[in-house]
Amino acid sequence: MIINYELNPPKILPNDYFSYSNLLSDIEIVKNKVMILDKYINCLHFTDSVLGVPRLSSITMASIIKKNNAKMKISCSVRTRDRNLTSMYQTISDSILLNLESLLIILGDQPKNDLSQELLKPSKVVNQFNAQEFNKSIKLNLSIPNKIRNIHTIKGKIGAKPNAFVTQSMESLEDLENIIDQIRPFDIKVIACIMVPSEKNKRSAELIGLNWKEYEKEPIEFIKNSGKVADEVLITSPNHFALATEILKELK
Helix, strand or coil, X not given: CCEEEEECCCECCXXXXXXXXXXXXHHHHHHHHHHHHCCCCCEEXXXXXXXXXXXXXXXXXXXXXXXXXXXXXXXXXXXXXXXXXXXXXXXXXXXXHXXXXXXXXXXXXXXXXXXXXXXXXXXXXXXXHHHCCHHHCCEEEEEECCCCCCHHHHHHHHHCCCCEEEECCCCCHHHHHHHHHHHHHHCCEEEXXXXXXXXXXXXXXXXXXXXCCCCCCCHHHHHHHHHHHCCEEEEECCCCHHHHHHHHHHHC
16 A cells, blocks of 8 residues: 655744744754654645645645655645746646655645636646656646546546546545545546544634544545555555554554
8 A cells, every 4th residue: 555644834924923043943853753754654645725824835845854754755736826837836846856756736625815817727837847747757646636526527627637546635545445436437536535634623624614523433444445446555644653653553
């Protein structure tokens, strides 16, 4: 089973003001987590300003880790909402020079008070980058819902021919199997995202409308079974790192 683990880079304005010393301290916390994770995972994934909250760039955070561990496989989310096409070219070039494993191109949640209208569609970005052969140097992925009732709802994303689809946090094995059945004919990999069920993660689950009732009591079995169905799993535990590491140890 290929296991990826998701980490959030530090917030830039955790107390509504910028502090250089606090940022450096928070970076060290992430670096320490990475040292622990390195024993148990195949690839590390950095998010990009989840829920529109400004955080250190996923690419910058990856570059910091690469300085200490050049061989570690790292993937990054990249929000198109915050970028134009020129900055996307810069981002993908930086990622290739850092020897990153893949980029997950997402629209991203809208920040507060952001009234910008023109948005780059992730599928169009991936389609264009593939046409320009960036995909020969780095894998380009797209996100999909955790439930797909009609394959035509993601027709544009399938047409972009990404390397893989990364699901939103899964709720059931049946939903995952249904996704696999519908995606398999298009020769696109599926990476199943799974949130660690925990009281500390409950608020995060509520924010994305996640119901983990099916696997709450046996998360390890759910992850193992998901790993048998999907090509890879992506484990996320936004607010309970200690529990996540215990689960990773069991999966090793």
